[in-house]
Amino acid sequence: MTLIERQEEMSCLESLVANAILGHGRVALVGGPAGTGKSALLRTLSEQAIELGALAVTATGSRMEQDLQLGLLRQLIQDAPLVEEERERSEKLLAEGVRTATAAHADAERLLDPQVVHALVTVLLDLSERCPLVVVVDDVHHADRTSLLCLAYLARRVRNARIVAVFALNDRQGTDGPLETDLLRLPHCLRLQLAPLSRRGVAALVAGQVGLSATERFADEWHTISGGNPLLAGELAADYRQHLRAVEAPPRELVVGDRFVRAVETCLRRSHPRTVRVAQGLAILGEADGLAEMLELPTVDVSRELLTIGATGLLRGGGYRHEAVRSAVLAGMDLSERKELYRRAAELAYTRGVRPGVVADRLLQAARVEAPWVVPTLEEAALAALRKGEVESAVAYLKLAWRECTDELQRSKLMTMLVRAEWRINPAAPAGHLDQLTEALQKGSLHGSDAVVLARALLWHGRFEDARDVLEQLNQEASASDHATLAELVVAQLWLRVTCPPLAAYVANPPREHILAGMVSVAVNRRLESTLALAEVLTHGPREHNLDAVERILEGERLDEMSLDVVENSLLALTYAGRCERAAPLCDLFGDEAAARQAPSRRARLAAIRAEIAIRQGDMPAAERHARIALDTIPMSSWGVAIGGPLASLVIALTAMGRHEAVRDPLDRPVAEAMFQTRYGLHYLYARGRYNLAGESFVPALHDFLRCGELVTAWGLNNPALIPWQADAAEACLRMGQTEEARELIKAHLDGCGPGAYRGRGIGMRLKAAVSEPARRPALLRQAVEYLQLAGDRYELARALFDLVEAYEALGEYRRARTVAGRAQAAALECGAEPMISALSRAADPDGASSPLPGDLIGVLSVGERRVAALAAAGYSNREIAAKLYITISTVEQHLTRTYRKLNIRRRADLPLVVEFDDQAQP
Numbered sequence: 001m002t003l004i005e006r007q008e009e010m011s012c013l014e015s016l017v018a019n020a021i022l023g024h025g026r027v028a029l030v031g032g033p034a035g036t037g038k039s040a041l042l043r044t045l046s047e048q049a050i051e052l053g054a055l056a057v058t059a060t061g062s063r064m065e066q067d068l069q070l071g072l073l074r075q076l077i078q079d080a081p082l083v084e085e086e087r088e089r090s091e092k093l094l095a096e097g098v099r100t101a102t103a104a105h106a107d108a109e110r111l112l113d114p115q116v117v118h119a120l121v122t123v124l125l126d127l128s129e130r131c132p133l134v135v136v137v138d139d140v141h142h143a144d145r146t147s148l149l150c151l152a153y154l155a156r157r158v159r160n161a162r163i164v165a166v167f168a169l170n171d172r173q174g175t176d177g178p179l180e181t182d183l184l185r186l187p188h189c190l191r192l193q194l195a196p197l198s199r200r201g202v203a204a205l206v207a208g209q210v211g212l213s214a215t216e217r218f219a220d221e222w223h224t225i226s227g228g229n230p231l232l233a234g235e236l237a238a239d240y241r242q243h244l245r246a247v248e249a250p251p252r253e254l255v256v257g258d259r260f261v262r263a264v265e266t267c268l269r270r271s272h273p274r275t276v277r278v279a280q281g282l283a284i285l286g287e288a289d290g291l292a293e294m295l296e297l298p299t300v301d302v303s304r305e306l307l308t309i310g311a312t313g314l315l316r317g318g319g320y321r322h323e324a325v326r327s328a329v330l331a332g333m334d335l336s337e338r339k340e341l342y343r344r345a346a347e348l349a350y351t352r353g354v355r356p357g358v359v360a361d362r363l364l365q366a367a368r369v370e371a372p373w374v375v376p377t378l379e380e381a382a383l384a385a386l387r388k389g390e391v392e393s394a395v396a397y398l399k400l401a402w403r404e405c406t407d408e409l410q411r412s413k414l415m416t417m418l419v420r421a422e423w424r425i426n427p428a429a430p431a432g433h434l435d436q437l438t439e440a441l442q443k444g445s446l447h448g449s450d451a452v453v454l455a456r457a458l459l460w461h462g463r464f465e466d467a468r469d470v471l472e473q474l475n476q477e478a479s480a481s482d483h484a485t486l487a488e489l490v491v492a493q494l495w496l497r498v499t500c501p502p503l504a505a506y507v508a509n510p511p512r513e514h515i516l517a518g519m520v521s522v523a524v525n526r527r528l529e530s531t532l533a534l535a536e537v538l539t540h541g542p543r544e545h546n547l548d549a550v551e552r553i554l555e556g557e558r559l560d561e562m563s564l565d566v567v568e569n570s571l572l573a574l575t576y577a578g579r580c581e582r583a584a585p586l587c588d589l590f591g592d593e594a595a596a597r598q599a600p601s602r603r604a605r606l607a608a609i610r611a612e613i614a615i616r617q618g619d620m621p622a623a624e625r626h627a628r629i630a631l632d633t634i635p636m637s638s639w640g641v642a643i644g645g646p647l648a649s650l651v652i653a654l655t656a657m658g659r660h661e662a663v664r665d666p667l668d669r670p671v672a673e674a675m676f677q678t679r680y681g682l683h684y685l686y687a688r689g690r691y692n693l694a695g696e697s698f699v700p701a702l703h704d705f706l707r708c709g710e711l712v713t714a715w716g717l718n719n720p721a722l723i724p725w726q727a728d729a730a731e732a733c734l735r736m737g738q739t740e741e742a743r744e745l746i747k748a749h750l751d752g753c754g755p756g757a758y759r760g761r762g763i764g765m766r767l768k769a770a771v772s773e774p775a776r777r778p779a780l781l782r783q784a785v786e787y788l789q790l791a792g793d794r795y796e797l798a799r800a801l802f803d804l805v806e807a808y809e810a811l812g813e814y815r816r817a818r819t820v821a822g823r824a825q826a827a828a829l830e831c832g833a834e835p836m837i838s839a840l841s842r843a844a845d846p847d848g849a850s851s852p853l854p855g856d857l858i859g860v861l862s863v864g865e866r867r868v869a870a871l872a873a874a875g876y877s878n879r880e881i882a883a884k885l886y887i888t889i890s891t892v893e894q895h896l897t898r899t900y901r902k903l904n905i906r907r908r909a910d911l912p913l914v915v916e917f918d919d920q921a922q923p
Helices: 004-021 038-048 071-079 084-103 114-130 145-157 178-184 199-208 210-228 230-247 257-269 273-285 291-295 299-312 321-330 336-349 356-365 374-385 391-404 410-423 429-442 450-460 464-478 481-497 512-517 520-537 545-554 563-575 580-596 600-615 620-633 640-656 660-668 673-677 679-694 698-715 724-735 739-752 756-772 775-791 793-808 813-830 833-842 863-873 878-885 889-903
Strands: 026-032 055-060 133-138 164-169 188-195
Touching: 004 038, 004 133, 004 164, 004 188, 004 199, 026 038, 026 178, 038 055, 038 133, 038 164, 071 084, 071 114, 071 133, 071 145, 084 114, 084 188, 114 133, 114 145, 145 178, 164 178, 164 833, 178 188, 199 210, 199 273, 210 230, 230 257, 230 679, 257 321, 273 299, 273 321, 273 336, 273 756, 291 660, 299 580, 299 673, 299 889, 336 356, 356 374, 356 391, 374 391, 374 410, 391 410, 410 600, 429 450, 429 464, 429 775, 450 464, 450 481, 464 481, 481 520, 481 563, 481 640, 520 545, 545 563, 545 580, 563 580, 563 600, 563 739, 580 600, 600 620, 600 640, 600 889, 620 640, 640 660, 640 673, 640 679, 660 679, 679 698, 679 724, 698 724, 724 739, 724 756, 739 756, 756 775, 756 793, 775 793, 775 863, 793 813, 793 833, 813 833, 863 878, 863 889, 878 889
Parallel strands: 026 164, 026 188, 055 133, 133 164
Antiparallel strands: none
């Protein structure tokens, strides 16, 4: 089948055949880049020769047979319908020709005896007298030199014979013989140049293969990627069909598969070696600028070959049309040759001042480059890649730099950078480098902040003794350290104090004033401020100026502009200080950035923090979701001792939601004993205690809570903001009937709560009510509700409201019990606490409870109305509200009346829980 845009060329060839039948022989040279349809055109002509009244005699040149003397001419003679005598004579002539050609020297004019050439060509001329001939030779540029001599001789003698000789050759192939130059001077020679197909031509080519629907959908893309090359366009359509057969559904996007890649390789195989060389250089360099210098070729030759490659349809705008084209070109190269070209490309990029990342990418693929600029360039490229979040590239640069570096101090620095970079992807990845860094420390090649990185990595993987040795050596060097190193030691000491207290004693405590007065970088200062804020929150309680500082650090910054330690410490400081409403959106922002930048380690660690935040907000479904993200994003083995964090959040969330069977899996996972010497172990023990308590295994639960107490007391972290172990231990004692022990634990818990510790006070007041006289319980529980509303912990709020329902029922105040039960059920539904939901469904008045109203409706209330409504929603009577707010009962009634009207409700039971306290209403 002739392509729609090859009809003109086909008609021209048919006309030449018609003239030849009348005795007017012609020669046609069909030119064009590889893959543009020359072979298809000649094949169609051969197939139609009989219909035109002629006989086709065909042959095809091959690069592999260029040294086979008279090989191509032998194909023509063997394809000709000769009688037996003619064939025997031809074989003798071919044998004589091969013998004389083999014995001849390099002189092209003496390759064959002229008499032999004449006799061989006469075989075809004599045959044409019996039947007009169409002599078709494809890829004539690959013909052997002896055959070219014969073809040239034939071409000069067909003018008065019934022969059309059609030769196809690729553009700019520069054949060694005189064929092309000689033939174009002949008056009976015609040149046909095949141009790339238009969009219409490509659509017509593929329509029969893929159907009209796919053609209309992808015609533009097929034409753009193929450049109008029929071979490439056809193979793109074949890839489409192959995909369609595999998935039995039309692809949504263009398919560029193996067939297309092989077609590119075919185009290159059919091209001149110099064309292939330039194509390979362009694939490596990515641009034409500098290509001649890299390939050591004349600029004019490179320019000509680029035109040839462009005419083939592989280029657009000076580069390859598709990455698949470039990949195919590279795949066809010999490995050593490819490495050598990459080496030249790297050196060229460096000498021209190209950015380090480009040079580094080429060095990764190159043969070894022995130059002093290699390691600094790779290091600079790695730092730039880390700033952009391209962690895998940075790791590759650092590995190569470490291998090429010969200076021990520099190698240690590079290895430390590599550990930090690999940590972003998978904390387990750097484990194999820790022994090398430890050895470097012992040799004196590792100092300061790099040694701190080693210590923290060893600690993460539970190698406490090794970490202790590193810290002890750091102490010995502290006196001679600069401000930056001293600041790092302060950061390490503070961080260890709240993360792994047993190791904190091995780090000296340099005077902070001395450090702060020194000149340290912004990055070091951020680490110092964030770690100090976390340490202050857990040891002395929240300090406003510290929390404000970490909020300023986090706001407006990107994750890759500061270390993850800064982000983690800042978020945890806000979380433990009770500022979950500020920590949650910031954590979400950084988590989304980590996911977008494909930084799994960072995403997992941020998800673990987000799960902890959700626990303190009482959002148990969110806590489970974030904990599972943390555990699924990186393997459990990569978590090291920090595994206790996400496991604890998952256990607490599942327990609160009543899914006790699901808790067994996270608790059955083995954890390292070293974890229990860290803050993460505290969270794990506490979570396990909560699970045992919910399962009525009171003795194991109490043991876990008391163990938490022993640890935090020994570590100086006995702060309810971290672990409210005393409150839960008190609940376990209550469940076992040990009221006095519970009362002492509750008092100790409340005494440890600071002024702004609303969550801790709310939890403590709920339990204090449990050990108080029945008549006092409602008032204590209402205070607990107020505190927990201020804290924003929906789960603990639901528990307090649940207890308030029971307190009212015990006193016979069933109307109040039903009112509070509705609100308690709404709170329990929000946090997914199924056990409470089931229990409350029996006590709630289905007509009395309403869903929380949206914030825009709450906003219509005045400050006074909001204060009164908040207390009324918590179960206070009008008289109690009046006494609490120092207003009259009449004023309370007026505020409630206006509130009902504004919120479009009819009674006290419909007041929503989302009514917030302002500062004057706080307890």
